[in-house]
Structures are given as C-alpha cells and as structure tokens.
Amino acid sequence: MVETSINDKIRKKLKRRAIAISFVMAVLVIAVISRISYIQIVKADWLVEQAAFVWNKNSVLSPERGMILDRNKARLAYNAKAYTIIAHPRLIEDHVNTARKLAPVINMSEQRVYELITRDAYQVELGPGGRKISEELLNKVQELELVGISSIDETVRFYPNSAFASHIIGFNNAQEDGVTGIELLYQNELKGQTGKISYITDGRRREIPAGVKSYEPAQNGSDIVLTIDQNIQHFVERALDNAIEIYNPKNVTAIVADPQTGEILALANRPHYNLNYITMEDSKKIYQNLAISQFEPGSTFKIITLAAAIEENLVSLDDRVVDNGYINVPGGTIRTWNRIGFGEISILEAFERSSNVAFVKMGLNELGQERLFDYINRFGFGSQTGIELPNEMKGNIFSNRRLYPIEVATTSFGQGIAVTPLQQIQAVSAIANGGNLLKPTIIKEVSRKEGDKEIVIKQHQPTIVDTVISKNTAEIMKEAMESVVSNGSGQRARIEGYRIAGKTGTAQKVGPDGRYIDNKHIVSFIGFAPVENPRLIIYVAVDEPNATDSYGSTVTAPIFKEIMQDSLHYLGIKATENREQAINRNLVDVELYKGKYVAETLNQIDKKSLNVKLIGNGNYIVNQSVPAGEQVPEGTTLYLLTGGSDGNINPAANLVPDFHGMSKSEVFELLFLLEMDFLVEGNGYVINQSQEAGQMYDNSEPIHILFSSYSKPVLNQSLDE
Template identity: 40%
Template sequence: MKVSKFTVRRRLFWLLMVLCLLFAALAVRLAYVQIGKGAELSAKAEDSWRRNIPYSAKRGEISDRNGNVLAYNITTPTVMAIPVQIKNPEQTAKSLAPLLGMTEESVLKSITKRQSIVRLQPGGRKITMEKAQQIRDLALPGIVVAEDNKRYYPFGGLAAHILGFTGGYNQGLTGVESKYDSLLSGMNGSVSYLSDAGGRLMPGSSEKYVEPKDGLNLTLTIDKTIQSIIERELDQAMDRLQADSALTIAMNPKTGEILGMAARPGYEPGAYQEYDSAVYNRNLPIWMTYEPGSTFKIITLAAALEEKKVDLLNDRFFDPGYVKVGGATLRCWKKGGHGSQTFLQVVENSCNPGFVALGQRLGKETLFQYIKNFGFGSKTGIDLNGEENGILFKLPQVGPVELATTSFGQGVSVTPIQQITAVSAAINGGKLFKPFVAKAWTNAETGEVVSETKPQLVRQVISE
C-alpha cells in the first residue's frame, strides 16, 4: 500500500517532537546533576579517591587534686606503608628490616598486602625519634612515619590500681584509664591525599590535614602525698609481716572523695605485661570481701543509739566472758569477761556479749535494715570497674545465732570500700556519700574546667 507524502511528513514531525522531548529531558537531567547535585557528587568522588594516614590524638593527662601529673603521653612515631606507592618492595624490605628489628620476609609480606595503608607491626609501632628520623632519611616511596602516642607513668607503680593502664593502641584497659576512656582518648586526626584507582598519588593534588582533637585532662580526688605515705606503709607492713596481701583506703568522710587507695601486691602500669593478670585485674579495696569483725560494731552501736535502745552511761551489762544463744556459746575476747560495766564500757572494751545484747534489743528486722541503709550488701557505685557486693544473711535465714554473730561483725562479708563509706556515715552526721575518684575534667588547650563532680548524698542513715 502506497503511503502518502502527508502521512510521512506527519510521522517525521512526531518523531522529531519525541526526539526534542528526550533531548530536553536529558538537558534538564544534566543541569540537575551538574548544578543541583554537582557539589555532592564531587565530594563523593573525592572521598572515594582520598586515602587517610591517621594521626593519633593526645590522650588526656591524669593529675592528683594538687596538679601533680600521674599519667601523660610521650610522642612515639609509627611506621606505615602505602603498598601501591612502593616501587621496589624487595629493596624497601631490605632497608627497613634492620631498623625495625623485623625479618625481611615479614616486612615484605606487610608492604605487599592488597590494602590502602598497612601498619608495620610489631617493629614499626611506637619507635624512638632517632629511629624515625633514620627511616625518614631513607626517603623510601610509599613509607610514611606518622605520629603516635605512648602512655607514661612518671611515678612507677604509684596509685596503679586507680590509674590502670592503656594497651598497644592507647586504649584504656583498667582503672580510670578504662572507666573514662572515651573522655581521655579524644578524636584522632589524619593527613589525606588523592589517589587513582591503583592507589597512586594524583598529580597536582594537595594533602589535606585534619587536626586531631586531644582528650580531656582528668583531675583525681587523690592526694599524691597521702597516696605515697599509705603505699610506703603497705610495703613496710608486707615486709614486716610477710603478708600475702594488704590494702588501704583514705576517704574524706564529708564528701566521699577518695584521698588515697592502694593494694599489695602492686604493679607498674607501664610494664603490666610483666605481672600476673590477677594483680592488676583485682583492685582489692573494692573487689575483696572479708569478715569485718569488731569494726562492724560501729554499725550496731549507731543503730542502737538511733533507736534509743540503750543509754550508754546508765544502762549496765554483766559480762562473764561468754553468752549462750540458740545452743551456741559465743565468747568475749577477754577470758573471764569484763564483769559489770556500763554500755559505754562495753563499747570501749569491744565486748562481744555486750553487742549481742544490743543486737537482741534491736531485733533482726531493725538491725538488718540499718545494715542495708549503711550500704552493705550492695555496690557503693564508686567510679571504678570491678566492685563487688559483699554478702549478707537473707532475713528469713537469720535466726538467734545469726543475729548475735552479725551484731559483732562475724558471719557477714563486706568490701573495704563499703566499710569505710559506712563508718564515714556514722561519724559525719549520718550522711552516706557515694565514693568517687574523678574530681574534674579540663580542656587540655584552654585549661577551662569542663565538668566537676560534686559530692553525692545517697541517704541520711542516722541523725547527727
């Protein structure tokens, strides 16, 4: 069938219109990509081309309450390789191996990995400044010496269990180094460059430096002088008594601030690998549980006075040297007993039978409520990891004997931090404070105080 010229022209016209519409749509799309999305796509392209050489932020310093620095950083360079930029891997490995204390084979294996950046480990991490300069002087293509930091503890093992230590990448592992790792570590920076798909440096491109943001400085509640004294005394006691372990806590009873805390055996944070992990993982003042004995009588006495169950000057008690409770004989430390005495003398003489009488006057419900109110049986919440709860009798299990032994500190298990916190509440006006070691945070550059820990009252346990 013959098609008329008019039909052909009409079809060509509509084809032309369709092509014009397609061209207009393409132009609009191109304009949108170039103008509307241009900056975003350019940034994505640059991001895909950019390679980063990390620069570590300086970890915040840790000081005592008087400004004595207990932990700070030493600049320690680290060697990195950009494999695609290395022109002669065998010669590069041969030149680096003796400087890094590594074999040529291990260096060669590292620098030929299919990665954008490789750390030369272990020999290339945290090297000396002199060795870093020697490597820079070699001017080896693809080998970069970046800045890193190493933690230094100038007073050796002083306050080790409070400070803790950092690992190979300056990450906190124990103590306040771990507890406050995110605040101390800061944000790392980098030097970045543009590379092609093969990882080679793009001609004419410039490096981009992102400055690292240093961590905050931490001021502790501890006093270096007090800490030094208690550690000296612990060392002497360990030597004199040939003890397996020893510990001390010094606390401000009016605030809960820890002024000193130490345990033996101790360790040096900078050489923690040389010690048994049980030594640095167990902070005895907050981890160890023990039977408090006569020091626990302070709690029974405080409860009896608060409940008006005793008149220390006018009430009397006769101590024959023992007391029979529920078929058990509980003895006084003094053979033959103290005889007739006031309850003030019961306290002065630390007389077990006299405290059994106070416990009986209180009854198990009242005595154990005071014990819990003083913080026993639960964690104090001190800002250190590894705290234990201690162990108390469950109230249904408390019979006459359990009540009697608890009243003079036997049959219960407490932690040293619980004991010092409770005794502080007994003598500071009845206020139970939460113990803490982190006093304040400051900006490393400006010295401005970012935050400060205020004393936290848990509860009023007894009246003043």
C-alpha cells in the same frame, strides 16, 4: 621502452602501498576515534570517579587521648612520643647480620626478627619489641646503622609514676582502649572524636597548595581530674610497701578519704603492677581492686551496731554489761576473743576492748534482726556505693528473710557477712561528719581544652545519700571511737597532739570446708582525725600478716598512724596539745605487782585503765616493766614477766619477742625487763630484728634491732615535656 615499463610497475606498487597505508591509517584513526568516543561517552562517569580518586584524598585525623590528673593537676597518665621500628626487606642486604644485631636491642629473638625482615613486603613492623619504644631505645637502634631499618613516629600512653595508683588509673591495650580502672570506665571521654580532611592532589598524588576541600578537626579527649592527692597517695604507697616488708602478707589495701565530701584522697593495694609494662600473662588477681572487693569486716563492724543501739536509745556508753567470755544463743556458742571475758564492764569498755559477748547482747537482744539490718542497709552495706571504678562488689549481707538467732548474733560483731573497705569508709564517714551518708567519688572534674580555654564539663558536688544517725549520736560515737584509741585496743594509732578516733578489727578467714581457720586472719583499722573537725578518714586491711600477734591493734593501727600522721602534717593541720599536756591529762599510779598471783594482778590493773602484756605462762609475777610508785598515762602498756612462786621466770619468757612496729621506748622497756643484750640502729619503729621472734633467746650475741624513721617527702609536680 623497457625503462618506462619498469617505472610504471614502481608507480603501481607505490600506489598500492599508499592505499594500504591509507587504509591502515584510516582504520587506526577510526579505532582511535571510536575508543575516544567510547571513553568520553560510555566510560565518562567511571573516568570521573577514577580521577576523583586520584585527585581527591580523605585522611582520618586521630584525636589525642585525654590526660588523667590528680586533684592538683599533676599528670598521672598522658600520651607521650614514641617510635616504632620498621624494616624494608627489599632494601636489606644482609638479613642474617641485621637480625643478629637488632634482636638484642629490641628484646626479640633473632629468629623472629629474621622471619619479619625476610617477608615479601615493602614494609614490616618489628613488633612487639620494636613497637612504641622510647627515644632512648630508638637511638640505640639508629647507632647500629642498619640498611633497610627505619622508624615511624607514634604516641604511647605513659604513666610517669609507673605502678603508682595502678588500681585507680588502670591501663590501655595496644589499640588505645581502656582495660581497667579509670582508663576503662572513662574510655569514651578520654579517647575523643576522630576528625577528617579532604584535599586535592596532582597525578603523582602530591597535595596541591590550597587544595583543601573540607576539614573536620579531631576533638581531643577530655582530661579526667581525680580527687586523689598525689602526695597523700605517696604516703599510702610507702606505708603499704613497709607493711609488705615487715609482715609479708597475702595482700594489703588502704583508703584515705575526706569524710566531709566523700572524696577519695588515696587508694592503693598490694600486690600492684607497673602500668608502663603490663604483662597480660600475669594472673588476673593482680588487677583486682581490693578496696572495692568484699571480705568479712570483723570488729570494725561493731561501730554500726553501737551507733544503731545509741540512735534507738537502747544503750548509753555508761550502761553496764557482763562478759564472762562466752554467750549461748540458739544455734551455737559465741566467745569473746580472749576466751575469758572481762566481767562486768560498761558499754564503752566493751567497745574499747572489742567484747563479742556484749555486742551479741546489743545486736540480738536489744536491737533484734529488723532494726539491726535496717541500720546496716541504711549505712550502705549490701549495695554498691556507685564510685567511679569498675567491678565494684556490693558485699554479702543476709537476704530479706527470717534469720536464725546465730546469724543475727554473728552479724552484730562483723562475722558471717562480707563488706568492702569502701563501704566501711562511707559508713564511718557518716559518724565523722555528723550523720550524713555521702556518695564516695574519685572524680573531681571532667574538662577539655578549647584553644587556650579550659572547659569544665562535669564537676563533683558532695551528694548526701541519706541521714543515717543524728548529730547527737554521731558525737557520742566520736567519743567512743576516740576512747578506743586513747584507752582501748587502738592505742598504737595514737598521734601526739591530735585527737584520733578509731576501731580495730580482726577477722578469722574461712577455709575451703566453710570453717574458720585459727591462724589466718584479715586485720584492719578504721579511724578519723582530728575528732573535733574530721578532715581525714583512713581504712587499712592486711590479709594474713606474718606476725606473732596478728591483730588490728598490733598490725594495722601502726600503719594507720603512719599514713594519718604524714597526711595531717602535709595538709598543715596543727597539733592541738603538746607532749607535756598530753601526758598529764590522766595519770595512773603503778603499784607493786611482783610476787602476786597473775589472776589477782589482772583484776587490779583492769581498774586502772592500763593495758597488760603477759610474758611467759607462769602463775606469778616475777617482774614488771614500770617500777612501783611511778605514774604513767592511762592506756600505757605494762609488761609483766611471769614465772613460779620461787621467783624463777617461766621458760616461755626466754622466747624472743616480736619487736616489729614497736617504738624505741617500747623496745627498751621490754628488753630491760627481759634482761636481753641488744644493739639498736636508726630511729622510729622497728622494721627488722636479728633474732627471730618466737625462738629461744641466744645470749651469745646481742639482738640487733633496726628502726626506720619515716620521713615525709612530697612528690614534685610532673614537668611538661
């Protein structure tokens, strides 16, 4: 009986428990069903979106930036492989030791590396030192075998020739956007267009095979083919480096162009900068492209005045003009550079000797303001040329108003106005090509690759802006400019066997007070060759050369010659006459000048088309570099040693001359005349001398003179990686 009672109690307890469990289960089932119903009905759209987010992935496809190439398709800028060092802070065991080992390799401070690798992050980029590094540097990092340090693959803009053509090419910032030069101006063409890809992944976000839903490929950037010839650019860069070494100027600029097409074949400045290692803290002045910046042209501008006067039938090269050393015009007195003038000379001689007085008469009295400035504007001055380079200046020509006579007068010989080197190249090219003002260009073509095919998007064609002078005037101007090189101030630009046309320029710089500074000049030379069929035109300007004789004739003409000679040989343009023919064209008899009065001698020599260089400041000729009775070509420089009537040399004649830029024959002539002991080394032109120019000659030891022989290496084409 008792046992039955116990069993009943157990059964009742189990029943209650079963009911409770059933209730709980029912509640749970109802809750699950309710939740499922809520998720499937209420949250259905949200779930589909979340699933799509997990399954469907979109990735941006980055295009490859286009290359910058020279006219022969040599690479000047392209994207190369690079690597960025990254750290995984949570995996690094010894942060202090890791920072100590890694910092010197990636050129960062140990403290900065430590700060980066101790951050609370999964991954940290170690920049700037570890950003976009070379494979060589990556190998050095990997050799450290540091736990938690790895790398990711990237690309970096690479300039295979470093500072080469830096003011043309320009450079990019860290975001691959152009900052200067072609990289900036052609940013849209170079960067290309991004693409995208959509694909399906599994729950672990792994791509499912054949799961691509859509694909829009990236369109790589276009290639920019420049008109620059890498080899001619190399000749220019080398010549400017030599000029920096010899003259230590403030800056130098040079342009080489084809006067028949307007194509720029080379353009360079000093100072310049290494495109692979840009320091943004550097002065912005280093990025200034001097070739399209403005400054006073000086006597090279006389080319425009003379061309205008000839075109208007106001003068001929045989007309006579008197230069007594100065001319008074309303507003001031203008002097010829030598202060004493040249007496009665022809217009051609005035051009050869760069007579300011003659050109004031031509510009102010003959042409007048209206016609002079009409030609100045037609030749392209006062307006941008439109070349494909950023920040081109337009120059500073007087505004359209009635000018004072002094303003017209100074403009006629290139003073008081500002122009750019490129404008001068454009203007003088019109003389070289027969009268057509061409739009200069630095872009040969824009192209892109589609598979194995190359599609040319844009191609340069010569563009005639205006016909500024007749062919007849152009031929007369060629004759005049050739005579400057053969007989006048441009003789140091002569190249054996070639007909060279040119004009020198020496412009005083203006000080802060607005006055011209006597000892600060910008010297220049512009010329083209061969005269019979001009293929090259070159402009060179040197700002504040450190030289005893700072003139276009002494400083820039030899630089022009070096670039022109190398370029003519490279292009295969052969000389038209040999040395013997050149020497025998026009020979002059040298007379005995020893013992004569200096002024009398200068008048005699002036009639013989010889150049004179006086040594010392005596009143009588004590000795001469070429003996009496010898014959020399017209334009030969004759050195005359001066002193007293007793035959003793003037003390100033014992000063050491500035031999820089002279040929070996010129140096020998001068040293023998001065009876100075010397030792020579090398061939070519003088680049260094042991006794400083302008100092008293020390006869206790010989003057050691170093010559440099300029070879003509040609750069190799860039190799593919």
